[in-house]
Amino acid sequence: MTSELDIFVGNTTLIDEDVYRLWLDGYSVSDAVALRVRSGILEQTGATAAVLQSDTMDHYRTFHMLERLLHAPPKLLHQLIFQIPPSRQALLIERYYAFDEAFVREVLGKKLSKGTKKDLDDISTKTGITLKSCRRQFDNFKRVFKVVEEMRGSLVDNIQQHFLLSDRLARDYAAIVFFANNRFETGKKKLQYLSFGDFAFCAELMIQNWTLGAVGEAPTDPDSQVDDMDMDLDKEFLQDLKELKVLVADKDLLDLHKSLVCTALRGKLGVFSEMEANFKNLSRGLVNVAAKLTHNKDVRDLFVDLVEKFVEPCRSDHWPLNDVRLFLNQYSASVHSLDGFRHQGLWDRYMGTLRGCLLRLYHD
């Protein structure tokens, strides 16, 4: 006696959260059954393994059918085939678009292309996340990217509107899309200590301050294919950043800047002498990062540069976080007192964001 066909269809679609998780995690039906058996469900319910097998198959089939709709979550809300209470719909979507920290760190900043998709095998081996789950997560990133890529307006709002994600998750996706679009390098060994949260934090600051959308400048001609407001960095701004070079190129200006910072921080900084010794190096580092951002290649290496030029030197001198904060605040503020420097606005736009990012990046 073999079961040829075995289905259960409810007027309200039954969703088992545990099985959904197993399905999202990419387990095969037999693995999922084994895991459920291990969870002790048979003892709790008095069911048999056959019942569990049938139940798991059934849920997997339902999820498989729902997957098509989950690719465009508003469809899930309007479709008529599955009657699902709104709270359950939200849960289905949120869980489907949730991702693993380990996975996202592997692909963050990479081009969401077929090439990367081929590497998923390795990522799966490395992270211990099933290939199936890796594919789902990768496809989710790619799908969100594709949908919002051409859209204007707030990235987070667009994502929320088209994928009905929670605010938190939509922000994470905005970061992922932003990183993928600008191809920031995040995989280098010296960046391994950084979490997705660190990058997402930086991405949010950059979206808020360094993109076209940030300045609130609506393009004059709405039909012109201008840069996406939230996804691309403001090219003009990046060009202008070259002007900051004067801060380190002009020796007088550099000395003045240093003395202003030193005067203000004397006695307040535990690592004052180290700061004083390193000031010119640090300043050169920060200003050169800005000046280089006209080249795409250097934009990609932004985080590598920041870590190399600022985080690492400070860390080797054991600066406490608070000293870093005091220094960066003073370092940015002092520029306003440099009479010969004309790009105060530009400096604030650059340094305001950079200061936030550096503080977030500065940890072990």
Added chain:
Amino acid sequence: MPGKLKVKIVAGRHLPVMDRASDLTDAFVEVKFGNTTFKTDVYLKSLNPQWNSEWFKFEVDDEDLQDEPLQITVLDHDTYSANDAIGKVYIDIDPLLYSEAATVISGWFPIYDTIHGIRGEINVVVKVDLFNDLNRFRQSSCGVKFFCTTSIPKCYRAVIIHGFVEELVVNEDPEYQWIDRIRTPRASNEARQRLISLMSGELQRKIGLKVLEMRGNAVVGYLQCFDLEGESGLVVRAIGTACTLDKLSSPAAFLPACNSPSKDMKEIPFNEDPNPNTHSSGPSTPLKNQTYSFSPSKSYSRQSSSSDTDLSLTPKTGMGSGSAGKEGGPFKALLRQQTQSALEQREFPFFTLTAFPPGFLVHVGGVVSARSVKLLDRIHNPDEPETRDAWWAEIRQEIKSHAKALGCHAVVGYSESTSICEEVCILSACGTAAVLNPRFLQDGTMEGCLEQRLEENLPTGCGFCHIPYDELNMPFPAHLTYCYSCRKQKVPDVLFTTIDLPTDATVIGKGCLIQARLCRLKKKAQAEANATAISNLLPFMEYEMHTQLMNKLKLKGMNALFGLRIQITVGENMLMGLASATGVYLAALPTPGGIQIAGKTPNDGSYEQHISHMQKKINDTIAKNKELYEINPPEISEEIIGSPIPEPRQRSRLLRSQSESSDEVTELDLSHGKKDAFVLEIDDTDAMEDVHSLLTDVPPPSGFYSCNTEIMPGINNWTSEIQMFTSVRVIRLSSLNLTNQALNKNFNDLCENLLKSLYFKLRSMIPCCLCHVNFTVSLPEDELIQVTVTAVAITFDKNQALQTTKTHAEKSLQRASTDNEELLQFPLELCSDSLPSHPFPPAKEHLESASSNSGIPAAQRATSVDYSSFADRCSSWIELIKLKAQTIRRGSIKTTVTVEKASPMGEGNFRNRSAPPCANSTVGVVKMTPLSFIPGAKITKYLGIINMFFIRETTSLREEGGVSGFLHAFIAEVFAMVRAHVAALGGNAVVSYIMKQCVFMENPNKNQAQCLINVSGDAVVFVRESDLEVVPTQQPSANCQPSCTEGEVTT
């Protein structure tokens, strides 16, 4: 030109991509009704087109309005080649044809394609303007309401229940026409869907005409079925119960008795529509000019169309005299006479209802059933479906005579079904013989005083159990005892019925689903030989299923079955039988004896030991079940039992019943050779098998209950969460040397595993009850068994449940004592009652043979019947069933309405208004339930019948997830389309939902599969009771209200 149909196509959404190049679609819509077609403009390059069309107007006959579906086709425009069809929507506009129902159909409908399934949605608005029709020869029956619900719909009152209506239409099946060889599967499927839609429209119209002729205005318990006879054609048949219904405007309008309306009827019976509420297009005008003979059924059969078979063999008895009797005995006779007169004018006194207005059901006799095996042949002239009609007429006649043999004039809970395999067809009819109260029936001859007398006479909810037949003249052997509730009338030891548990019945403990499952192999054979083989097997199957049911019932410690449904399915090489029912313990019936096992060779020591081991296991199970289902019947003291019985013979029997109740205490020791114990003889391996299978049925996990009736006896505090579902399983048998035992085991496992899966899946709803569990078995191929289950899981409040059961038990105790007091107060009445039953000796024999399950001799006789004359196989077969029907039990006299009993039910139902409001009561949610009600809610409007037929086919089975993926998606789509239609009618639920057919065929080698599904139900609007709280006078469900009001009348 009595009707104008107006259609507007608003928009589409989620359309499929039809143009690969642009990833878009150029969609337009064709709207077709009858032979007229309109088209919208093409909406270019969009998956969400906004047509916003003008109103397309069709001017049509109301006959067409009833028959034809509105057909909406969405297409993709293609400049160079033929336009591609995206899909279709069929809209049944019938709900718009009666004024009380929906006024507009408006909403999003899934666009359905038989090959691709649902492909997007379309927003449509449909309206109908009806004009008055003065044509007296008209063929339409607009305005007759149809209900699938098998009880009087909740917001209506039955003025008159007229009786049985039936009709069938036949046609060639498009799938088998020559043209099918050259057309695409899609075209063929669509032709079939359209034809069936047309045929059901026509059928409904014809039934409506019959109802109008009977002067009714509604059909309740409407059941329409398809017989896919293959080569020989397609039969669509329907049965129902014609009624005159009155809409309840307010709870106050709920009149206590039906006196006044029936009087009205008498005075002006033929001049006016009985229903004062009918709208202008109602049937009054044409009827006025016709002269009706006094017997309405006569005129009805004379006038009616081809389908009627005039077999009125019934003698014309005069109308009941109407004089009221003072004593119970004469009164009973009078009652019977009157009922008889009312019913015997009818060709078939059948009622498809399973629940009745209080007082309608007087006595229940027992289950009557008839089956006949037929060979199908081509239907030559679709307009003259005489053979099919004659077949059914034969069977109905048989049922009628069975009922008569049980001393009953009517059959309630009546249903018909078929099972077809190749050219063999088994026709089955089944119902419950009953004696009805004539006051609801057509002639209003009941006198007021008589009614009052009737009501005075009804102390408890046991009346329906009392035997209707003469105990001197019992049609079959049975144990009789005095009723355990009233002590006045005789009751059988076991009662089987096809109806729902009457609301006023006193039940102890909870009920449970009981199933008998059986397979029998048969040789493959052709035509007549095959039919003969099947005919020969049938009586054995019925007998064995009956024995199984009886055993399982006893094992549960219960004494009555409700909602019994026996299905026999024929396949190429086997027959399958599945009987489902809900077992309960009726307080009025005696405590069932245990099951005693007797070995054949008593001298073998080890064998003895084995037997006693089994015996112990059985006894343990019974004890456990009694605990599980809370069956603790009140102890009855000897003095109460003994005193009123003057006759020695009776005393001895009562002593027996007393010893039974002492069994209750010891519980384990049931095997001591008491004559009422049920003896199972283990004389061969078969019997051994039976005993084993008895014990393998696992009870549902704790927190779960199941039943196949509307509600679970013993639970009445439902909370609002419901989950309707359909589950389908197909197993493939290993073809090698199949034996009956292996087959039985497979089938048993299949059903048990299915139930276990359901319990597991629905575990989050605990405590809950699976209600209306409906199993359907089919044998799609040689080695395949398909089981389809539809049911609804309803949650209930456990704490409250305990409380109510407690008070319940207390109440029944109380009642028992008050009853007994009453009993002592009226000894005279009792004597007069029992007087005619004096000469006992003949009954004795019967009683004795009954103790070893009376069915055995019947079956033996069955084998000896000669089947040589094949042409006559039906009638001889029915002889068998007659014998068979006799082994099934019944009950007796005295109509009953218990005030006490009715109120806890009513209160219980409505106490849980405090239940938390349903979480998913957002807009757009459509509930579906096989029940006639929605727990915690009140149905405010019936919007019309939903009757839909779909075909789905695939040629890429693997790609769609195999057979399971294919069918899962299809059933989900069917649900979606039902919900969409209900929502478009303005409803938020479907009640009395039923999946009547789910025919699944696969050909995995060709990567193909096809499935046909037919569903129906009543679209309704319901309001949560929590939202109704403001209204102080809650109107409880129609079932409860009348009993309460009647209670007031009695006091």
